[in-house]
Amino acid sequence: MPETSVSMPPQGARKPWLKSYHPSVPAHIPPLEHASIGALFDDCCRRFSEHGAYACMGSTLSFRALAAEAEALAAFLQSLGLEKGDRVGVMMPNVLQNPITLFAVLKAGLTVVNINPLYTARELKHQLADSGAKALVVLENFAATVEQALPGTAVRHVLVTSLGDCLGFKGVIVNAVVRHVKKLVPRWSLPGHVPFRQALAKGRRLALSPVAVGPSDIAFLQYTGGTTGVSKGAILTHANLLSNMTQLGLWLETAFVTRPRPDRIVFLCALPLYHIFALTVNALMGLKLGGLNVLIPNPRDIPALVKEIGQNRITIFPGLNTLFNALLNNADFRTLDHSSLALTFGGGMAVQRPVAERWEAVTGCPIKEGYGLSETSPVATANRLDLADFTGAIGLPLSSTDVDIRDEAGLSLPLGETGEICIRGPQVMKGYWNMPEETARAIFPDGFFRTGDIGFMDENGLVKIVDRKKDMILVSGFNVFPNEIEEVVMTLEGVQECAAVGVADPHSGEAVKLFVVRRRPELTEDEIRAHCAKHLTNYKRPRHIEFRQELPKSPVGKILRRELRDIKTDA
Structure with missing residues (x-):
């Protein structure tokens, strides 16, 4: 540029x-x-060794235990031939195995590629191929997606974990319920994969080789949501x-x-x-x-x-x-x-x-916004x-x-x-x-x-x-910002959630369309229109209103205006 x-x-x-x-x-x-996150990790785990670091589903992992598990897994990853800078995908929700894996990858001098476990095979394949990841740690619930996505990628090592792997004896029951009662694990086949607990067991018998990691080395490839x-x-x-x-x-x-x-x-x-x-x-x-x-x-x-x-x-x-x-x-x-x-x-x-x-x-606690x-x-x-x-x-x-x-x-x-x-x-x-x-x-x-x-x-x-920029609506040459409309509508009693998007209009170029989830079932379009007329100038008022049971959201809870804009409608 x-x-x-x-x-x-x-x-x-x-x-x-x-x-x-x-x-x-x-x-x-x-x-x-500290020169690296791994060095900070070692320091903090020593200082806070007896304190709980993570709790999940009734089980708590202390900093001492976290350090031991991360070191074992790091040693195992090194034993696979992974070298400094190699990328490792981490594909699981918030379970105890996640932070263990996260810090193990960093301690081994490798780079973390965080992956949304709800990705489709197409989305996963793009991220694995683009990052050049050589290894992947995944929760078994999503292993079927991995099976579809792996061909054509550089991934050679897959570690598969189960929901209850770090929950002790209770984990056996949890795994049985997840697999056989709730049937949350689709059938999958990944020849040569390594069970997570087996990787930890092998790693405990190995010595972790120190890796010189500096401030300028890559810790994460953090993929953007791809909404643009x-x-x-x-x-x-x-x-x-x-x-x-x-x-x-x-x-x-x-x-x-x-x-x-x-x-x-x-x-x-x-x-x-x-x-x-x-x-x-x-x-x-x-x-x-x-x-x-x-x-x-x-x-x-x-x-x-x-x-x-x-x-x-x-x-x-x-x-x-x-x-x-x-x-x-x-x-x-x-x-x-x-x-x-x-x-x-x-x-x-x-x-x-x-x-x-x-x-x-x-x-009694105000919300503090950051950005x-x-x-x-x-x-x-x-x-x-x-x-x-x-x-x-x-x-x-x-x-x-x-x-x-x-x-x-x-x-x-x-x-x-x-x-x-x-x-x-x-x-x-x-x-x-x-x-x-x-x-x-x-x-x-x-x-x-x-x-x-x-x-x-x-x-x-x-x-x-x-x-x-991408969400701005242009009505007859005037810029209309969805955030403003949504904030006004949310002050109306009876509205649970809402989202404003721009739709094509033959007269003004674009018009505002409002999607609303009702908290009060009897809430009407007329009430919303009257409320908007009171608080918004004419060109900002919704031309179209649609009630829905729910709004599309990303895995972290953002309302996806893009999906609402893409809906085929006669509005």
Whole structure:
């Protein structure tokens, strides 16, 4: 990409956000204490050896046990002939085998390729082929998909685990129920595969060979969701993740300015660990802080999730708007004791003000929004954690992070003007795997990453997202942003969820179509139209309204506007 002249100093040069920091937060992070995530892992497992690291389905894994299991699996992976930098796919939900595998791959000097276990064979094949993964660890529930996807890939070693493998004697019962009662394991055949428990047993008899891993080595190929085209692998180095952990650690301390710091930090890990949000905010921050992560294999089972929350004194709750909303609609959740909750951290999608207000009323803990992407490891901005207000903004740039708002030509815009949010910092990816042209399009020569999100920065450095470029609706030449419409509609009593998209219109080019899930069955189109007429100017009001039983969502709970737009309709 050619050099772009900038007409004025970017926001990154002026840094108006620094005046809005809590006094304890520095402008820049200190030098990294560890050269790799593996070195940090060893250090933390020694320091917190007797503490619980992960809990799942009634079983708890201590840091001491986690270290031993990860070392055994790392030694086994090395025995397969895998060498530094080789890629290993990790394809499973939130079960104890996931963090064991994650840290084993990193300790062996290998690169993690996180894979959504719900992928189709086509999607899986693309990711395996693109990453060049040589090994794969998968939960047996998804082995049939692997069987279809493997031909033509570089994968030569497959480890297969069962849901109950790390649950002791109870795991035998769990596996029997999953396979024979619930029939959740389709028939599969992977000749030469290695059972997970067998790999651990073999690894315990082997010695792990030390591997020199440095900050610039690749820790993860973190694939984007692919909602805007072909899924791309963001190259995240050890330094990227270690930097983001340091940034988050400095920010997190301010959460305990106005309330006492608990003796033990307990994270709810309802978001999948293969997603960058949970990977960093749960797995890596849990490691750094010596905290316990309560793993939720299936967060869509709201009654079971509520039961887990009730049995654990949760301190930190990372989540998405849809998850918060679903919990608030559960009567049992509203009766729980939430006094231990010190931080609710919202990300992944915009948190709607009505949801935030209801959450604080029920839990007594305000939602603090942050913002980031796979390409930024992920957190780039966050609201102050010591202040009670819900801002509706994505917050301030973290320490050592610059944010600049730029126009289509790449020119920096004045404060208050709307443009593309661009980010520069130590957490920004190295580039896209094997896609130099995409990398050049995504990262300006001065290091700023183009997020594709539209927003502005105010005079205090607070960043507000207006919407995604791809989701913007053009009505008679006017820009209409779905987030605004959805937030207005969510204030109407009787609406459980909603999504706004643009559909073709012969008169205005595009018109707004609104999809609604009702909480109150008798809610009518006329009520919604009257509510929108009261709060939205004419061109922003939905022309079409469709009621649905549910809205399509990604595995992490984002409402998929793209799928709604693609629905064939006469609207």
